[in-house]
Amino acid sequence: MKKQPCISIIGLGYVGLPLAVAFAKKFKVIGFDINAKRIEELNDGLDHTLEVDNELLQSVLKHNDDTGLVITNDQNLLYQADVHIVTVPTPTDKNRQPVLTPLIKASETIGQIMKKNDIVIYESTVYPGVTEDVCVPVLEEKSGLKFNQDFYAGYSPERINPGDKVHTVTQILKVTSGSTPEIAKYVDDLYAEVITAGTHMAPSIKVAEAAKVIENSQRDINIAFVNELSKIFRKLDIDTDAVIEAAATKWNFVKFTPGLVGGHCIGVDPYYLAQRALEVGYNPEIILAGRRMNDGMGEYVAQEVIKMMVQKEAKVKNGKTLVLGITFKENCPDVRNTKAIDVINELKAYNMQVDVCDPWANPEEVKSIFNLDLLTDCSKLDSKYDSIVLCVSHKEFLNLDYKALKNKNAVLFDVKSFLPKEIVDGRL
Structure with a gap:
């Protein structure tokens, strides 16, 4: 040197x-x-x-x-x-x-x-x-x-x-x-x-390049697997989190949890490997299947929330919903490739008024990228909502008075299994 x-x-x-x-x-x-x-x-x-x-x-x-x-x-x-x-x-x-x-x-x-x-x-x-x-x-x-x-x-x-x-x-x-x-x-x-x-x-x-791109591809595929399990177990009325906890008692079980897969790495890197594979004549089935599963989870979450609102007779059309978190992960201001925006856009497609609160994200950045007016002080929320969707497990969200924020028959959906089980109406 x-x-x-x-x-x-x-x-x-x-x-x-x-x-x-x-x-x-x-x-x-x-x-x-x-x-x-x-x-x-x-x-x-x-x-x-x-x-x-x-x-x-x-x-x-x-x-x-x-x-x-x-x-x-x-x-x-x-x-x-x-x-x-x-x-x-x-x-x-x-x-x-x-x-x-x-x-x-x-x-x-x-x-x-x-x-x-x-x-x-x-x-x-x-x-x-x-x-x-x-x-x-x-x-x-x-x-x-x-x-x-x-x-x-x-x-x-x-x-x-x-x-x-x-x-x-x-x-x-x-x-x-x-x-x-x-x-x-x-x-x-x-x-x-x-x-x-x-x-x-x-x-x-080339070995170093390949090593990096498979690190995040492997994680993406593992999360896609548990996201698919979550869809299956919701239909079977089985608690996915409880299933994973039980399975994790085996020494060689690798524990992953369902959720939204965004960010600049996991949600992007598999496409780089897939593109190169296609260029040399190989169709990467598992990698792209995992991407399709994870890319569709925001829309799936919103649709599950709407179904629960209909079942509880909560107001959907022209109703109000609160989305908690727009960063791609907890306790971090990074909004790159966040999948919370997919939840927001799908809820808006049902003619719902959507408020978004995130104490970590930069309001100017969110406005510039997503054209959203961001609320940052969640302790000052004074509206009542027909649905609340927790997308990101920021620590501040543990201290909210969810009962005070909910209209009659409102749905509280916890994407991250972050809140106490007894206060939520649904989760992945």
């Missing part, structure tokens, strides 16, 4: 910022993002994603020649770096096709400032082959340098779990890889400097 490399981090979101802060304790780090508002916020020592403690962020912003974090949208400053780490999002489009545009744009940015012997490490989730077959040619074209002769590449998939304060970036074992054996060792040693949980050096970049 170079005595004291300078590292650039391209993309300062839920993944890039925690990584930049971790490296900045030991190295000089240049954090780059194209979002000027995000740059201004971070330079003020504030992180709205809540992934990095503001005090910790402020401490690494006090940089010197050898360590600390410089946050910028000035591409020219990236020239100082010897190692460039790309942490931009890799979403899908409306047709569930991988969108590699952010990755390609980031590669163009690096290629324009890249020097001889620089190393580019990708952390964004991709299908096997993207680093070497898509990104490297862009780097070569923009830089005029030759791969594995003038510059090198690595891949080390991100494993950050947004909102998780236990499994933080340094506490999650890191898979690493490089484009040559020497570079693989260099990349592994570099991450080992800050990842206290340890590292695992994969034999190739």
Whole structure:
């Protein structure tokens, strides 16, 4: 490893910022993002994603020649770096096709400032082959340098779990890889400097890419299985949660619970693997079946709520419903690819007035993305509702007076099996 490399981090979101802060304790780090508002916020020592403690962020912003974090949208400053780490999002489009545009744009940015012997490490989730077959040619074209002769590449998939304060970036074992054996060792040693949980050096970049994409695909399939069980057991009038608790007493049973599967990883990554499989002539049946099951759960939840309202003779048309939570998971402000919006839209399709309350989400972001006016202080709710749907198990929702919020015959549906069983009318 170079005595004291300078590292650039391209993309300062839920993944890039925690990584930049971790490296900045030991190295000089240049954090780059194209979002000027995000740059201004971070330079003020504030992180709205809540992934990095503001005090910790402020401490690494006090940089010197050898360590600390410089946050910028000035591409020219990236020239100082010897190692460039790309942490931009890799979403899908409306047709569930991988969108590699952010990755390609980031590669163009690096290629324009890249020097001889620089190393580019990708952390964004991709299908096997993207680093070497898509990104490297862009780097070569923009830089005029030759791969594995003038510059090198690595891949080390991100494993950050947004909102998780236990499994933080340094506490999650890191898979690493490089484009040559020497570079693989260099990349592994570099991450080992800050990842206290340890590292695992994969034999190739493609292996590391594949490992990441199957991690979330496996979880997606497992949740799809219990979501299907929930549908079956609701028809049989059996408590799904009780069934899972009983089955979990066996030593080799893997416990998953039903629910809405959103977020930027689990709800997206399987499509990357499926797309690559289709390109090489294989139809991935199980992966896509799991996706279809999980993608349909928001609509299913809303329809189950409507059925229960009809049975209880609650007001449906022009009735009022309260949806609790719009983030993709509990105690986290991330609304990317949230499936709560599917519940909301389906309820609106039945001509219901829908209020949405979430103390964690950013109202401006929710308005911009979903065109919804968000309520954030659930303790001040003063309406009565014909149905209440808890989509996200934020801790604040445990303290609400549900009896006071319900009209006569109202339905309280708990998607997450979060509330006391005796107060809810239905759950998955």
